[in-house]
Amino acid sequence: MDVRSLRYAVTLADTLHFGRAAQVHYIAAQPFGRRIQALERELGTPLFARTSRRVTITPAGERFLPRARQVLAQLDALVRQAEGPPADSGVLRIGVLGFGLADLWPDVRDLVRSRCPDLALTSMELDWENQYDAVRAGDVDVAIVHDVGGAEDLELDRVADLDRYAVVPVGSELARAEQLTAADVEGQRWISPVGGFPGLAEWGEDAGRRDGVHVRSPSGVPTAVVTSGWLGLHAEPARRFFPHPGVRYVPLAGPRARIAVATRRGERDEGVAVFRAATQAIADHHRSRA
Template sequence: MDVRSLRYAVTLAETLHFGRAARAHYIAAQPFGRHIRALEREVGTPLFARTSRRVVLTPAGERFLPRARRVLAQLDGLVAQADGPREDSGVLRIGVLGFGLADLWPGVRDLVEARCPDLVLTAVELDWEGQYDAVRTGEVDVALVHDVGGADDLALDRTLELERYAVVPVRSELAGAETLTGADIERYRWVSPVGSFPGLAEWRDHSGLRGGVAVRSPSGIPTAVATSGWLGLHAEPARRFFPHPEVRYVPLEGPAATISVASRPSDRREAVTVFRAAARAVAAADLRGAAGSGIGWG
């Protein structure tokens, strides 16, 4: 059972209002409602009765929600214990959206290994919609996220500011352009990332057009562009990390993409602290053009 959906249901039971409950989790009402319906299907019965004027708990909801609160309280207790003073487990779980740290990976790994030689780094693939919740619930210890707002409860270290590129079908008349502007692309349809965060919508919605081709993670954009013939939006490293024979990456004017390291503010374990410091140090050295000349721990 999806822990995120349980949290959504508990908040909805407290507010009895889809809009307010969705805003409490930094998610739009439509995907919030999809999570509630999916939970009800899994439980096998409606938990909420909906009318045009109000939301109320059904008898099944009255029985289910107290149990859900107890389960979440127990889970939060486990996460709190994990964040408290204890010996590190020797494994750091890193949530990765798309290419993560891109070209900075080798430098970060070297610094982490130098400080924590016995630490094992494991990767967990994330999607846009769940990138923050994976950190909140303790599924991962840190996450490399597309920083699009909606995570004021997390510690976010801005690591990379990346130029954006249009992902263009190779047969498109735009494929040969040296750079593109908003005027160049305004009449085209676009592949859309699945995610409800306002910052994500703002970053992708440069043309005002909406499409019907959706992708859940950055790695899916080139294939979606190739199969649909629509355009996509990506950050510069995708040219190397997600090559596809049927698309071209063309520089596109507009705001940059921000990649951040996200963690729980209460998590002060050495492994988490070391990883965050390594990412900051390597990113700072990269900005100075000194990645190969003695990276320090700033």
């Protein structure tokens, strides 16, 4: 159950009209209706009764929608606690390493826009070498990074700790495993992420020998695995965000990947404050449901 679906349901309850409710969120009526149906399937009960002439709220909807309003109000309140007034206009430059916020992106984006409707969000792709330096140099206002240490001069807000996966050539015997341990991959050759951070090595501390195949960003891992026949490391969302027919993602015991929002210490930009608050609110909401 995501925050966007809650907002759609509350808007539909206010308007009792699919077309007008969809217009509020700048989407077409059909995809809006599909999101409402998906929410109802997830809950196991209809929230709205539809006829050719009208939309009404079911008894289940009468019970559910006040709680949905409460959750949304709490999330919005967390964003309003961000230091400074709402940003009326401008651009927020977001550096993104790999899949960034993964499944949290839509909800964070919607929450930021609800607070700062005129704030434009732009993105810049980062790699392991420059994920911190892009923030330090002011090339981006905020960055979604793999927290591997070495950024004590920056503010790092934890977003998620994600399970570690081995990226395995599809023809390898290891690709048939349901889960791998350090003993299973002992002696295997692994591609190496480019970046001079001790935490990168620690994250793959039991992954075995690393030498001549290097990748600069997470998105390059699957192709490097297919090209070399060696193994790679990734965090769980890569299975969905970086699919490749030549690899299989297999759970691997070991240190989890920590995803964080990085900003400059003492940063007072309103857009940055709102983005940080929105990200924490959505991340906390998802953790509470886990």
